[in-house]
Amino acid sequence: TQLLEQSPQFLSIQEGENLTVYCNSSSVFSSLQWYRQEPGEGPVLLVTVVTGGEVKKLKRLTFQFGDARKDSSLHITAAQTGDTGLYLCAGAQGYAGKSTFGDGTTLTVKP
Amino acid sequence: GAVVSQHPSWVICKSGTSVKIECRSLDFQATTMFWYRQFPKQSLMLMATSNEGSKATYEQGVEKDKFLINHASLTLSTLTVTSAHPEDSSFYICSARDFSTDTQYFGPGTRLTVL
Numbered sequence A: 001t002q003l004l005e006q007s008p009q010f011l012s013i014q015e016g017e018n019l020t021v022y023c024n025s026s027s028v029f030s031s032l033q034w035y036r037q038e039p040g041e042g043p044v045l046l047v048t049v050v051t052g053g054e055v056k057k058l059k060r061l062t063f064q065f066g067d068a069r070k071d072s073s074l075h076i077t078a079a080q081t082g083d084t085g086l087y088l089c090a091g092a093q094g095y096a097g098k099s100t101f102g103d104g105t106t107l108t109v110k111p
Numbered sequence B: 001g002a003v004v005s006q007h008p009s010w011v012i013c014k015s016g017t018s019v020k021i022e023c024r025s026l027d028f029q030a031t032t033m034f035w036y037r038q039f040p041k042q043s044l045m046l047m048a049t050s051n052e053g054s055k056a057t058y059e060q061g062v063e064k065d066k067f068l069i070n071h072a073s074l075t076l077s078t079l080t081v082t083s084a085h086p087e088d089s090s091f092y093i094c095s096a097r098d099f100s101t102d103t104q105y106f107g108p109g110t111r112l113t114v115l
Helices: none
Strands: A004-005 A012-015 A018-022 A033-038 A044-049 A055-058 A063-066 A071-076 A085-092 A105-110 B004-007 B010-013 B019-025 B032-038 B044-051 B067-073 B076-081 B090-096 B103-106 B110-114
Touching: A012 A018, A012 B076, A018 A085, A018 A105, A033 A071, A033 B103, A044 A055, A044 A063, A044 B103, A071 A085, A085 B103, B004 B090, B010 B019, B019 B032, B019 B090, B019 B110, B032 B076, B044 B067, B076 B090
Parallel strands: A012 A105, B010 B110
Antiparallel strands: A004 A018, A018 A071, A033 A044, A033 A085, A055 A063, A063 A071, A085 A105, B004 B019, B019 B076, B032 B044, B032 B090, B067 B076, B090 B103, B090 B110
């Protein structure tokens, strides 16, 4: 069973602070996705990283894929209250089918 | 990005009745779809993998006779919760895999409440 450990599980910060969420595994993934989910809605894809060492930026969000394609991080700069939500990482292993999901990080950004 | 729709968005039913939830991929063909269940403030729990034209693959502990899955076309999978009971109340989410991008896209979810 491939496990994807996500940390921290819960994070509560003040608006304007920076934060990093980690996603680690002993398995190699062909690609890794980060999703954000708000209560009562389905997860929304933020980014897909494919190449080891890849860094992608989406406004204040920076995503990094580890060189060995086993881990990833999501860094948010100057968090805003609108960033509040559940962040999920998911690793895919080719076209075999299902992705492996982390347990999620619940982020609360307080005004 | 790719779009996956889910219907209904919420449903309330009486104990003992059956409820069908539809999942559609709107702009790509999905030979593989997935059904998840999610409890409050928790991650997604995979229930089953739905394969177009063949039987679904259920995760351990998920009753296949209770959660019937049909994937009759490349854009539609359905989940039927049979003889629903209050403990089946949950948030059910489907996703479809776009093999061209090796990415799963999620539907908006269905809130099921069994009275």
